[in-house]
Amino acid sequence: MSIASILLEEKKAMMYVEEARKRAQEIIQRARAEAERILRGSSDAEAMRMELRRYEESLKEEAERILSEYRARAERIRAIPEELIEKAADLVVREVLGS
Amino acid sequence: MSSEQLEALKEEIWRRARERAERILKEAEMEAEGILEEARKRVEESLRSSLESEKTLLRRRMLGRALSEGRRMLIMAKSEVVEKVFARALEKLRSEAESKSEAYRSFLRRSLEQALDHVSGPDVDEVIVYANESDLDLIASMIENAPVSMRLERASMIGGLNASDAGGQRIYYSSIESRLEALKPILREKIAAMLFRGVGA
Incomplete structure (x- = not known):
């Protein structure tokens, strides 16, 4: 070497x-x-659409919860006892007759 | 230089070369990983920010619609109840008028006084009073000493009276129907305060 x-x-x-x-x-x-x-990447756009769809589903459930809460409140309003309706009607009579 | 020394030198050259090559490749791999990581991060950030704004819009739209639909339901329910109250009140007023109760007679008397105040004047020769047929006699007895000429006319109304001068320029409305209509905006508030407080409305 x-x-x-x-x-x-x-x-x-x-x-x-x-x-x-x-x-x-x-x-x-x-x-x-x-x-x-x-x-x-287009696969990520698809993932975004999927995520939005999932979110929309959860929002639908939330919206339905809100609506059923309002429905219940509306029912409570409609179920006001007759004696209160009578009292309110008496108030109207008094106001109209000015007595 | 002995052959052992040469051999050792050769080994040393290759050891250094391998070390250098390894370092170069390792650095390249780290840089490559950095490039990919940065790209993933950018994609993720851009997706997250556009996803978040999409989600906010969607949320605002869907829940906003639910809330306004819910509020509409409450308004409808309240309105139904208030209308029920007015319907019941009208029955009661009809009954007051038909029975000529004391409260109704007082109301009629006051209405007549106010009608005269409002309609009569130096240029008015005659006051016309419009009332339900069943009230005409009662009103006639109330105007016996009226300071102005008065004429009674039959009209279709539950009770109360309307009055005007002969030319119809001064008109006073005090029929039950017209008083109820005029008072409705205030009455709605009073009824709401009376009925809807405490029902979660």
Whole structure:
């Protein structure tokens, strides 16, 4: 083995490192391409539509709860006892007759 | 340099080269992961922000509709009850008028006085009083000493009276129907205060 052979090994080692550098570039380029795809991603838009649909369903339930609460309140109003209706009617009579 | 030394040198060259190559690849992988992570984060943020605004709009629209529908139900229910009260009051007023109760007679007397105040004047020769047929005699007895000439006319009404001068320029309304209609806005509030407090309305 001689100095020449060492120089040859040195060259081979440099090429090895250069090869690693090329592979590194490829890794980064692939990542950039993948990032582009992610940013344009249509599957995420679909996920968004699904999420909105799920949210809409939960809102429907909430709206129904609100409505049934109002329905119950309206029923309580309609169920006001007759004696109160009579009292209110008496008030109207008094006001109309000014007595 | 001995062959062992050369061999050791060669080993050292390759050890360094491998180390360097490994470092280069490792750094590349980290950078790639960073690029992907950043992209995912950006997508997530943009989705989240547009999703949130969509959700807010949807919520406002759907719950707003439910709330206004609910409020409409309450208004309808209250209005039904108030109308029921007015219907019942009208029955009672009819009965007061038919029975010529004391309260009704007082009302008729006051109405007549106010009608005279309102309609009569120096330029008025005659006051015409419109009333239910069953009240005409009663009214006639009340106007015996009236300071102005008065004429009674039959009219279709539950009770009370309306009055005007001969030309119809001054008119005074005090029939039960017209008083009820005129008082309805105030009465609605009074009835609501009386009936709907405490029923969760």
